[in-house]
Amino acid sequence: MKIGVLLKQVPASDSRIKIADPQRGVALDDVKWEINPYDEFALEAALALLDAKVASDVVLLTVGGADTEQRIRDGLARGATAAVRLDDAAFGGSDCLGVSRILAAAVKAEGITLVFAGKQAIDGDNAQVPAMVAELLGWGYVGEVDQLEVTGAGAKAWRAAGGGARDVVEVGLPAVIGCDKGLNQPRYASLKGIMMAKRKKIDVKGAGAIGVDAGSVGASAALVSETNWGEPPARPPGRVLQGDDAARVKALVAALRDEVKVI
Amino acid sequence: MPAKYEGLDFYNIDAHLTDEERMVRDLVRQWVDDKVLPIIEKHNRAHTFPDELIPEIGEMGLLGMNMEGYGCAGMSNVAYGLACQELERGDSAIRSFVSVQGSLAMHPIHSFGSEEQKQKYLPKMARAELIGCFGLTEPDYGSNPGGMVTKAVEDGDHYVLNGAKMWITNGTIADLAIVWAKLIPQGGTLADGVIRGFIVEKGDPGFSAPEMHGKHSLKASVTSELVFEDCRIPKDRILPHVHGLRGPFSCLNNARYGISWGVLGAAQACFHSARDYALTRIQFDKPIASYQLVQNKLAWMLREITKGQLLALHLGRMKDDGTMFHEQVSLAKMNNVDIALDIARIARDMHGANGILDEYPVMRHMANLETVKTYEGTHDIHNLILGRWITGIQAFF
Numbered sequence: 024m025k026i027g028v029l030l031k032q033v034p035a036s037d038s039r040i041k042i043a044d045p046q047r048g049v050a051l052d053d054v055k056w057e058i059n060p061y062d063e064f065a066l067e068a069a070l071a072l073l074d075a076k077v078a079s080d081v082v083l084l085t086v087g088g089a090d091t092e093q094r095i096r097d098g099l100a101r102g103a104t105a106a107v108r109l110d111d112a113a114f115g116g117s118d119c120l121g122v123s124r125i126l127a128a129a130v131k132a133e134g135i136t137l138v139f140a141g142k143q144a145i146d147g148d149n150a151q152v153p154a155m156v157a158e159l160l161g162w163g164y165v166g167e168v169d170q171l172e173v174t175g176a177g178a179k180a181w182r183a184a185g186g187g188a189r190d191v192v193e194v195g196l197p198a199v200i201g202c203d204k205g206l207n208q209p210r211y212a213s214l215k216g217i218m219m220a221k222r223k224k225i226d227v228k229g230a231g232a233i234g235v236d237a238g239s240v241g242a243s244a245a246l247v248s249e250t251n252w253g254e255p256p257a258r259p260p261g262r263v264l265q266g267d268d269a270a271r272v273k274a275l276v277a278a279l280r281d282e283v284k285v286i
Numbered sequence: 287m288p289a290k291y292e293g294l295d296f297y298n299i300d301a302h303l304t305d306e307e308r309m310v311r312d313l314v315r316q317w318v319d320d321k322v323l324p325i326i327e328k329h330n331r332a333h334t335f336p337d338e339l340i341p342e343i344g345e346m347g348l349l350g351m352n353m354e355g356y357g358c359a360g361m362s363n364v365a366y367g368l369a370c371q372e373l374e375r376g377d378s379a380i381r382s383f384v385s386v387q388g389s390l391a392m393h394p395i396h397s398f399g400s401e402e403q404k405q406k407y408l409p410k411m412a413r414a415e416l417i418g419c420f421g422l423t424e425p426d427y428g429s430n431p432g433g434m435v436t437k438a439v440e441d442g443d444h445y446v447l448n449g450a451k452m453w454i455t456n457g458t459i460a461d462l463a464i465v466w467a468k469l470i471p472q473g474g475t476l477a478d479g480v481i482r483g484f485i486v487e488k489g490d491p492g493f494s495a496p497e498m499h500g501k502h503s504l505k506a507s508v509t510s511e512l513v514f515e516d517c518r519i520p521k522d523r524i525l526p527h528v529h530g531l532r533g534p535f536s537c538l539n540n541a542r543y544g545i546s547w548g549v550l551g552a553a554q555a556c557f558h559s560a561r562d563y564a565l566t567r568i569q570f571d572k573p574i575a576s577y578q579l580v581q582n583k584l585a586w587m588l589r590e591i592t593k594g595q596l597l598a599l600h601l602g603r604m605k606d607d608g609t610m611f612h613e614q615v616s617l618a619k620m621n622n623v624d625i626a627l628d629i630a631r632i633a634r635d636m637h638g639a640n641g642i643l644d645e646y647p648v649m650r651h652m653a654n655l656e657t658v659k660t661y662e663g664t665h666d667i668h669n670l671i672l673g674r675w676i677t678g679i680q681a682f683f
Contacts, residue, residue: 037290093305100309211317214347214359217309 024175024196025080026069027135028103029126029153031059032087032094033146045252058094061141063209064202069139070102071207072173078137080104084129086114086122092225099220100212107133111229116242119147123155128235129228130160135197137178142167142201150201157199165192166201291319291375294554296592299599303364310351310365314372317346322376327644329506333499335379335459336506344414348373348384350392356408358392364602367547371598375551378654379507381544386455387411389540391418394464394483397536398528403485407462419460419495421451421486421512422534428453429667430683432531436467436514437479443521445469445484447492447514453661457495457510462487464525465512466534483525483533492517503657505650539612542662543605546618547598549626549658550591552651556626556633557587559646563637574636583632590625597621613675620668627655 034040034054043050058066072078083098083106085091095106109125117125130138138157143150150166157164170181177195182203184190194200212220230237238244264271264278279286293315300308321339329336343349350358352366366388374381392411395403410416427433436449447467457463463486468479486493492515497508525533561584564575574580601618604610630652634641641648659665667682674680 096305097309100313211342211346212309212313213345214310214313214351214361214365217306217313218359218361220309221306 024072024078024137025082025133025135026072026078027082027084027130027133027138028062028066028069028098029138029140029156030062030066030083030085030095030098031141031144031146032056032085032091033059033144036060036145042252042254048249048252056090056094058097059141059144059146061143061145061202061204063141064204064206065139065141065200066098066101066103067207067209068171068200068202070210073102073104077173077175082107082133082135084126084133085109086117086125095225096220097212099223099225100216101210102216105223106225108225108227109229109233110227111237113230113237113241116245117240118245118247119149119151120155120246121240121244123152123159124240125230125233125235126152127156127159128233130156132228132233137173137196138162138199140199140201142203153199153201160197160199163194163198164201165194165198167203168200169203169205171200171206291315291555291558294557294588294591294595296588297596299595302599303368304362307362307365307368310361311368311372313346314348314369315375317342318372318376318380322373322380326377326380326506327647327650329379330377330644330650331505333501333505335383335508337459339380340383340414340417343384344412347412348388349414350388350396350408350412352388353392353396353408356396356404357412358396358408362602363543363605364599366544367598367602370544370548371551371554373551374548375555377506377650378548378552378658379504381548381551382455382504382507385541385544385548386420387414387418389544390420390537391460391462391464393540394420394525394528394533394537395485398483398525398533399485400522400526402522403525407485416461417456417459419454419456419463419510419512420534420537421454421457421463421465422538423453424450425452429664431466431534432481434466434468434481435476436465437476438467438469438482438484440469440472440521441518444518445521445524447484447486447517447519449514451512453498454495454510454512456508457512458497458508460488460495463493463495463512464537465514467514469524481530481533483528484519485523485525486512486514486517486519487523490517490519503653505653535612538662539615542615542619543601545658545662546594546601546615546622549622549655550594550598552655552658553587553591553594553622553626553629556630556648556651557584557591559648560584560587560633560636563640563646567638580636583636587629587632590629594622594625613671616663616668616671619663620665620672623655623659624665627652627659630655 035057038054041050069081073081081103083095083103085095086109140153154164165180167182168180172179180192182190264274347359351361352363354360370381395407422431424434438445438447465484465486469482470479494513495510497510564580565573567574597618633648634652637646670682
């Protein structure tokens with residue numbers, strides 16, 4: 024079985040994000056990049072199946088420029104067997120649907136039968152791409168998966184259903200699985216893996232190579248456009264209650280009841 | 287919450303590293319953040335080495351990582367240096383464990399051992415399934431190892447070892463020891479002996495390795511004595527391809543090289559903590575980082591760490607292309623340990639009373655670096671090595 028892992032690079036989770044221009048978005052020049060943390064669970068799920076010999080290949084799929092190759096190399100160093108970087112002038116400015124069309128076409132072109140993705144990326148937090156990829160391929164999708172069993176023909180997935188309840192879903196293959204925290208403990212790369220990753224080739228493919236219509240992706244095809252960027256409103260300053268303990272407790276209870284209305 | 291650690295890179299040294307070297311550095315940095323820093327103070331207090339980390343160190347491939355073949359990763363010496371730097375940011379004990387296993391125990395087998403010895407020991411040592419230690423120093427012979435009194439004599443198809451070694455990192459937990467002893471010819475005296483390397487295994491008759499206690503430094507490391515009382519080992523345990531002090535000195539040069547990088551990790555941990563503390567500690571209504579005396583200290587740390595990084599990187603490149611000579615290693619080991627220890631002391635001072643608490647890493651590093659200043663050739667001995675290189679006159683004795 025050939026498994027695809029959708030890998031996205033995102034600003035490191037402790038980055039301080041600044042607005043570059045309200046029309047253009049955030050400043051990314053000084054940002055440190057990392058693999059989207061949810062994608063690390065996806066990669067680990069795939070590598071575990073490779074270790075168990077359920078999978079024969081684990082292919083990383085990334086939409087992006089050459090600057091994403093460091094993250095792809097990291098994935099290869101952990102044990103992925105191949106990588107495709109999807110890069111084409113026509114891809115620029117794609118919205119989630121455009122990105123999903125690119126990825127779905129690549130999944131098809133690579134002959135992949137099971138796709139693991141993070142349930143969402145921590146930059147845009149859209150949580151749309153994995154489901155859209157499944158829909159475009161006509162495959163089943165299970166999202167927010169935190170426990171999984173894969174057999175040759177299908178998968179059984181568990182996820183939180185709210186209130187402590189568990190939702191158990193069975194899905195036939197091919198399928199797309201959106202991975203959540205708790206699914207596994209992502210492994211560290213090894214030095215041998217790093218040396219081997221050097222010898223693995225990252226294939227760069229454009230629209231023609233994966234058979235996606237260039238007119239269906241990119242800025243011109245985007246259904247969603249971002250119109251404005253801004254900082255969250257500044258937090259109002261806190262209030263320090265005055266008086267002795269008894270007076271302050273009284274004032275605090277009154278504020279929680281009458282102003283904040285939480286008790 | 288303290289700010290997340292970022293390595294100092296004032297002169298954009300990153301641009302001079304290969305992708306693999308950066309990946310190794312980032313891998314070990316992340317591992318130290320995740321696995322070492324949360325537990326190291328506990329082990330330091332308890333005088334215990336974190337044994338639970340040993341399999342992970344093996345799985346990552348850090349042991350003997352700059353050696354070729356026999357299950358070793360075959361990476362550059364610069365990559366090895368960067369790994370040492372990150373490990374010692376955690377604690378000198380962790381870096382010492384890796385240094386001893388790789389540079390002092392695996393290296394002599396790799397360089398001076400028989401093919402059978404290499405096949406038998408190295409792959410398991412690379413995976414941390416066998417732990418090694420290195421016995422050169424004796425109670426009465428530290429800076430003068432040539433005076434050693436541990437001796438080996440032939441007895442049929444065995445060697446019989448007698449003597450004692452001291453200050454042996456990993457000794458008690460080791461499965462094998464590389465022991466340097468004088469091989470005495472039949473009917474000869476100690477003065478006739480030639481220094482040879484022997485592989486002594488745990489469980490060999492007459493061999494014991496009691497742990498030393500009472501250390502104020504390198505508390506999270508196991509330090510031991512090695513005792514040989516008519517210890518009999520088979521003859522195929524001698525390292526066949528080296529005679530004399532060249533053997534142990536070759537090991538020490540490799541370990542000193544790793545130290546010259548490692549201590550920069552400890553220095554950066556102290557710098558990071560001092561900067562963070564100075565920016566958040568308010569005295570006279572302002573962060574203490576606003577005061578010129580404090581800024582002067584931080585600027586000095588930045589200056590010395592940056593110089594030390596350039597020294598270590600260039601030394602590593604020379605080691606990789608085979609042009610490095612051992613006096614250059616002495617200079618880097620001596621200089622970088624010296625500045626790291628001073629940085630740790632000044633960082634301790636900048637933390638005020640808080641600096642003596644193990645809530646901050648500075649006093650742990652400061653105490654560790656006192657050991658690092660002494661082991662693998664003391665500061666003064668390295669000066670004498672350089673003095674001999676400059677003048678051509680040895681001044682050791």
